[in-house]
Amino acid sequence: MESLAQDLREMQRTPLADDHVALLRELGEERTYPAGASVVEVGERMDEFIYCEDGRIELVDPRTGERAVEATIGPTQYLGEISFLNGGVWHMPMRAVEDTRCTVVKRDAMLDLMARVPEMSDIIVNVFAARRRRTFEEQNSAITIIGSEQDGALRRIESFASRNKIPIKRCTLGTEEADTALERAGLPKDRPAVILGRDKVIENPSPQGLARFVGLDLPLAGEDDFDVVIVGGGPSGIAAAVYAGAEGLSALLIEDQVIGGQAGTSSRIENYMGFPTGISGADLCFRGEMQAMRLGTRFVMPRRVARLSPLTDGRKGFCIGLEDGEEVKAKAVIIATGVQYRRLPLEGLEDLEGEGVYYAATDMEARYCHGSEAVIIGGGNSAGQAAMYLSRSASHVHVLVRGKELASSMSAYLSSRLEQDPKITVHFQTECTDLHGTDKLEAVTIHKKDKGEDVRIETPALFVMVGAAPKVDWLGACVELDDKGFVVTGKFEHCPSFYATSAPGVYAVGDVRSGSVKRVASAVGEGSVVISHVWNHVNG
DSSP: OBOSSOOTTTOOOOOOOHHHHHHHHHHSEEEEEOTTOEEEOTTOBOOEEEEEEESOEEEBOTTTSSBSSSOOBOTTOBOOOGGGGGTOBOSSOEEESSOEEEEEEEHHHHHHHHHHOHHHHHHHHHHHHHHHHHHHHHTOOSEEEEEOTTOHHHHHHHHHHHHTTOOOEEEETTSHHHHHHHHHTTOOTTSOEEEETTTEEOSSOOHHHHHHHHTSSOOOTTOOOEEEEEEOOSHHHHHHHHHHHHTTOOEEEEOSSOTTTTGGGOSOBOSSTTOTTOBOHHHHHHHHHHHHHHTTOEEEOSOOEEEEEEOSSSOSSEEEEETTSOEEEEEEEEEOOOEEOOOOOOTTHHHHBTTTEESOOSHHHHHHTTTSEEEEEOOSHHHHHHHHHHTTTSSEEEEEESSSSOOTTSOHHHHHHHHHOTTEEEEETEEEEEEEOSSSOOEEEEEETTTTEEEEEEOSEEEEOOOOEEOOGGGTTSSOBOTTSOBOOSOOTTOOOTTBOSSTTEEEOGGGBTTOOOOHHHHHHHHHHHHHHHHHHHHO
16 A cells, blocks of 8 residues: 655655755855754744755754764755645754754745755655654654543544644653653653653643644734635645645645545545555545645644635635634635534433544554454445454454445445455444443444344444535535535536535535535545636636
């Protein structure tokens, strides 16, 4: 299966060409660092591209002050990883090993240069992506999460970090490593915590707090108006972000959870063109995110849009109000919020969400049901992909389907694999009727309608992947919806676009659109095509 990026340890080193370096020197300024001096610190904005001319720079473990990895950055090499594209922050500190001279270029100027010189950009982005992969896999990070596997709040933070490819270090409460980290931060040894660097503590830790630290939740106050704001970071929204950047539109993508949407929870997509061995939804969408950032589109998350309204000052455009009170303005808006799985009417379901009840099956959730039985509710592609993935770690996977057959929307390759896998049992005409457990899920009761019997399954993990409701509560009466709540498009005289809504300048793509085909490839196609109409609207 295709992975996120090349393995940094196996990559052949490709230095920048002489003419590339000449351009850097022309745009940048020379800066020197004496031996032992800090070059970058944890949490500082990654707003400069630092190219090493002479000397050496090392990565520092913020907990011990020692060198974190054996390798150093020397002449012709440069600092940074993929967060540079979005103006994120440094995840690890770096310092000069010896007297070091660098050429430093401001981020905006560097991004402009990368856009003008794609050969140079290719080299840099490949290195940045490989560094993120190695950091993510080896947990070389200044972010330490300390707690137990059963702590729901920490699970949510870890899941957010994992799905956004944010490198973290995980320590179990009570271990020597955890005790040392807590002592350095001045915290009691029996307290779960999220620690940044050596001793900076996130109070009341949450995905939002982590996002702010790593630069995913960027401040929007004082921003200029955007040409287009894309609401939703699934495949259709990411595709729109890529093409908006490619067409030179100033674009902002706002996502309320993690990049990838429902597609991001798919452990293996095997029918997307160009990936013959398959690719996870998270990696596919992360590649698109990197591509869009490279082309200039900005991303913020997790931020929820609360309302949409036309501008009232006589200008063409819209005001997008966020839940936290911030506002951004845009000449056009793309609705790409997709759908969300419906909650089942089961007593205690909400209390157990994140504590055994899940709506995604990634490596995080697979870890929670390792060696145990897992139960999936649903008969579509997402349920099938989850079953195949979880069968690698769970002792057995039960798939509950209300009807007499799998959903017609499930791909044939998936349904045949479910039937052939001895570790997967598909229960037709079966529903989940009861959840058992207080602080965490312990078991479920299923009812087999055809046999009229109830069966109890001991399980720590129930995956709900049934039904889909469009995420349109923030739209109010701004655009026309169909009787199921999906956005109506393509029938309005003011715009010939198949994706135009009833409000001029507002477009809808992907699963949220009435009549859309629920496939990743079609969502990507819609997000790509809509930008030509957005460009016409903005520049008309």
